Amino acid sequence: MKSYLIGAFLLAAAPALAQQPAAPMRSVDPQVAALRDAALKDDIAWDIVEGLTTEVGQRLAGTEAEARGRDWAIRKLRALGFANVHVEPFDMPTWIRGPESAEILAPFPQRLVVAALGNSASTPPEGITGEVVGFDSLADLQAAPDSVVRGKIVFVSHAMQRTQDGSGYGFFGGPRRQGPTVASRKGAIAIVIRSIGTDYHRNPHTGVMTFAEGVKPIPAGALTLPDAEQLQRILSRGQPVTMRLTLVSTTGRGRSGNVIAEVPGRDPRLPPILVGGHLDSWDQGTGAIDDAAGIAIVTAAAKRIMNARQPLRTIRVVWFGAEEPGLFGGFAYQKAHNEPHYAMAESDFGAGRVWRVNSKLGKDREPEGRALQAALAPLGIVPGKLDQADGSDIGPMIGAGAPGVELSQDGTHYFDLHHTPDDTLDKIDREDLRQNVAAWTAMLAVLSGGIQTEPKRPRRR
């Protein structure tokens, strides 16, 4: 359990920050500070994440389980007193996991633990059998002559490293995102990768991938880290390695939807502030940190503002559907709501504490970004950039120019759990969750009600 200093700047204690130019920080509206600090005792977010993961469990996009999640969401959001609670449905392609296994037949017979990647082609129920050819990285696979790969099961063992901000996910995720396409183009019959993850438990990391246009889909799976290293050791003996790989899946069409709820603003003509997360999850855990925690955090913060006062601007809470298979909810929202937003922000990087605030509100609104930094600093949150923000479902809208805020969560341990059966409620630290709610409450308090643009009592640090 951690405790957070309340009402005191932690900046002086942070060595990295101490080296930054000491820009004088604005003072914080006492009402904002009070809302923020009260949220450090929040129980609303825990209630949501506990309820959704217990009473619904996994919520694979486009399935009946996700639909039960939407029903649960509607009931919960209405019970919390939100206005305009409704679903905006959309159709989408579905991919559903079936039986899966990986077995070394020779030279050392044994089973490995594997999970299919989303959009993997299906093997027959009895699996396919082939010789394994191993590569240390996507680049090595790309450089290999087709003749080395043709007819084989490709194995890429590229190892992910931890980062706090998750910035390695792009690079280390290459074998998952591009590997299957590259392998198929070279004539491989299947591909297994070392999980894009950082833990040593026998729970593989799934995740979506898409074959490039015109490329023949092949079965694609992820081994756990212990299994991937086992396969490396087996290959290192220098004998031909034969694997039977069974990755059965089915595809079709399904219905998903975005669940929307609002805290109506005093001036309904003003553009709303969108805060969101995604309701769907992968199928093997209960989607606790990905992303029940996210929707719980933003909903609790909105609820706390609702309880305190009517904000000037409408706060719109969106529980996006079908994020995991490809941001279907985000794109559906963008299409349906092609209108100005005052700001948008999404919580979708686990349940670790917020360590940094970035924003991209536009050049003329940088003072507002600085006011946000000042309001968040007492939570131990580093002032980040003023010209940068990102999010998953909202990413394309921010890319298209929507003003964005990013409350960066600590992702040091995120990829221990990401897309695995281990993404369950017990992984969430309640105090970290509360710090998140406090950060989002402060952010909404600053943005929703008009801001204090002039420092009242500048203080030196």
Added chain:
Amino acid sequence: MKSYLIGAFLLAAAPALAQQPAAPMRSVDPQVAALRDAALKDDIAWDIVEGLTTEVGQRLAGTEAEARGRDWAIRKLRALGFANVHVEPFDMPTWIRGPESAEILAPFPQRLVVAALGNSASTPPEGITGEVVGFDSLADLQAAPDSVVRGKIVFVSHAMQRTQDGSGYGFFGGPRRQGPTVASRKGAIAIVIRSIGTDYHRNPHTGVMTFAEGVKPIPAGALTLPDAEQLQRILSRGQPVTMRLTLVSTTGRGRSGNVIAEVPGRDPRLPPILVGGHLDSWDQGTGAIDDAAGIAIVTAAAKRIMNARQPLRTIRVVWFGAEEPGLFGGFAYQKAHNEPHYAMAESDFGAGRVWRVNSKLGKDREPEGRALQAALAPLGIVPGKLDQADGSDIGPMIGAGAPGVELSQDGTHYFDLHHTPDDTLDKIDREDLRQNVAAWTAMLAVLSGGIQTEPKRPRRR
């Protein structure tokens, strides 16, 4: 990576020990100290544990996999130069895991992760369905009226706590060992327990249980800790909970065996020193810490003595078969070798460092026990009792009066991995493994060659 002080007593730094009466410690034979310290750079044990877990993998008792393990053992022990390498086979009942799953059908449909306990009755392939009745402990189940249990699936959520010496395994293991019998007697159709384990990963802990005579076998499984707590939360909602439980298994007869190898002593008439571990493992991991590490440690230590000099007494290395389902190898050895042993010791509590030495060599040999303590202290090993020792396969023989030594491993994290799919090579710390080899080498050096009973240069601490 840890480093161990070499040739220096760590006792002064251990607060608990500082409070013990400061018995003057014997000096250590320089040859023993040299052998011990050289073993801190051992690579033999790693080679064995890496090889066995990679080239054989899991080694379920009585199966073809365990037989491959014996073949591997014979090759390895001969290659290492041991004498009299042979198998002493025996027959045994087998229990083999089939498909297994647990599914909540109502009120909140979702899958839980389960593993059958060894000797569980088999369900039909389509599983059985029943209402779940939960108990917080074995005592609560025992106290329940039959009418509450009859026709139900019993769930016991008793939570294990960590201990360094593993002493909680007896108490906390009750739901696994006695729970199925108690539940069956009360008319339950099946039982699932919270895993006897201390980790929060979705890898259930299996382990053997035996129905009491005359009790009808019922299906019995273990849920992971995240799943057990999920089931508790679901039950806490107060609605009837229906579960479909599939635990398919098959039983039969199989062949196992003890693999034996020796370092012949200079005087073959003297009783041998037995050091052992067990070759078999549970079926879901690769049996790295349970117990490839154990046989690797004792074998490496014996090999190091062999390389250094011919010991006075024969050292007999035993890789017991079929420990997990009920010490079949230990009993077979006891029956075949009803003869005096100079001492026996077994390594079967993971791969954590040795933190304590106990011995039970007999009242007249307590000086030898003290010499052992002195030789081991520089490795940071606490002097334990002189009238106590235990082991798994050798437990019954020690109970029957055989002299025993116990090099206690640190088990604080042992039950994170014990009997789970997570028992894999990556969990072993090479430096901890080396400290084990050094301890066993020192122990064998003291016991195998005649000991120094008089202190040469008493030193005060």
